[in-house]
Each structure stands twice: as C-alpha cells, then as structure tokens.
Amino acid sequence: MEKSTDQELMSMVLKKNTRALKILYSRYEMRIHNFILRYTGNKEIAQDLLQETFTRVWFAAHSFNHDSGNFKGWLYTIALNISRNEMSKKRYAYHYCEISEIPYQDEPTNPRSEEPDAAMEQADLKNVVEKAVGKLSPLLREIVILKHYQQLKFSEIAEMTQTPEGTLKARFHRAVAQLKELLDPTEL
Numbered sequence: 001m002e003k004s005t006d007q008e009l010m011s012m013v014l015k016k017n018t019r020a021l022k023i024l025y026s027r028y029e030m031r032i033h034n035f036i037l038r039y040t041g042n043k044e045i046a047q048d049l050l051q052e053t054f055t056r057v058w059f060a061a062h063s064f065n066h067d068s069g070n071f072k073g074w075l076y077t078i079a080l081n082i083s084r085n086e087m088s089k090k091r092y093a094y095h096y097c098e099i100s101e102i103p104y105q106d107e108p109t110n111p112r113s114e115e116p117d118a119a120m121e122q123a124d125l126k127n128v129v130e131k132a133v134g135k136l137s138p139l140l141r142e143i144v145i146l147k148h149y150q151q152l153k154f155s156e157i158a159e160m161t162q163t164p165e166g167t168l169k170a171r172f173h174r175a176v177a178q179l180k181e182l183l184d185p186t187e188l
Contacts, residue, residue: 006071014061039083053079077160132182140175
C-alpha cells in the first residue's frame with residue numbers, strides 16, 4: 001500500500017480506509033504544514049489547520065476527481081481555502097514568522113555550509129527575505145509561497161485558486177518587484 005499512487009490511495013480513502021489516509025498524511029504533512037505556516041505565520045494555527053485539512057480530505061473524498069488524478073492540487077486547494085477562511089476572521093492578524101521556526105524540507109545544500117561564516121550569512125539572508133515576504137499583501141504573499149516555496153506551477157496554482165494564469169503571473173511579478181524594493185541591496 002505504501003507504493004500506491006495518490007489516486008489509488010484516494011480511492012481507498014473513499015472506501016474509508018484509514019491506513020490509506022495515514023499514508024497520504026505522511027507523504028504531504030511537512031509540505032502542507034510548511035505552506036500553512038508560511039501563510040499564517042503562526043505555529044499553533046498551522047498545526048490546527050493541517051489537521052483540519054486532512055479531516056476535510058477524509059470527509060470530502062467523494063469530491064476528489066479520480067479521472068484527473070491531481071491529488072496534490074486538490075490537497076493544496078483545501079489547505080489554501082481553509083487558511084484563507086481562518087485568516088479572514090477578524091481575530092487574527094498576519095504576523096511574521098521567524099525563519100528558524102519553519103522546518104525546511106528538501107532544502108538545497110550550500111557547498112560553503114560547512115563554514116560557520118557562510119552558514120551565518122545564509123541564515124541572515126533568509127531572515128531578511130522572510131521579513132520582506134511577510135510585508136507583502138496576502139494575495140502577493142500567497143503567490144510567492146505557492147510558486148517559490150511550494151514550487152507549484154502557475155497552472156497548478158490557477159487550478160487551485162480558480163484564477164487565470166496570466167493574473168497569477170502578474171501578481172508574482174508585482175510581488176518580485178515589491179520584494180526588490182523592500183530588500184536593501186546593501187543588506188544582501
């Protein structure tokens with residue numbers, strides 16, 4: 001069962017197979033948690049919304065389109081909608097989340113990372129960039145998180161958000177332009 005595709009596992013989840021859901025959870029837990037954490041900037045909310053996302057997967061398995069087989073896009077759509085809904089509530093405000101609090105997955109290794117100075121420089125640079133991303137408007141921050149950090153294609157994001165690809169590309173370019181303004185070249 002571990003080697004089953006996401007689509008096969010979703011067929012099993014539809015039949016209320018809890019083991020299949022656990023396998024999907026283990027495959028996507030870190031990615032979805034990191035996405036929600038970057039979106040909300042709050043560890044407690046991110047953990048709650050992660051659980052809510054997979055609860056929705058369980059109860060909404062019938063809405064998964066087994067013909068397209070795009071589980072990853074469907075899952076991110078659920079996580080995005082839950083995050084948007086939660087953060088739209090007035091009791092929350094967007095807060096910057098320290099870079100050291102976010103567990104990274106599949107981070108490229110820096111050949112100089114063995115050197116303490118290089119590691120320190122890299123950590124400082126990440127902090128500066130994360131603070132700048134945190135200053136973007138929610139729509140621009142969302143596209144940066146999905147495109148850069150989650151490494152989704154514009155077509156996948158368009159499907160998830162029901163937004164035309166051209167609009168997403170324009171938002172991404174606007175976000176990059178704002179990030180360039182926010183990032184002081186002397187700090188980099």
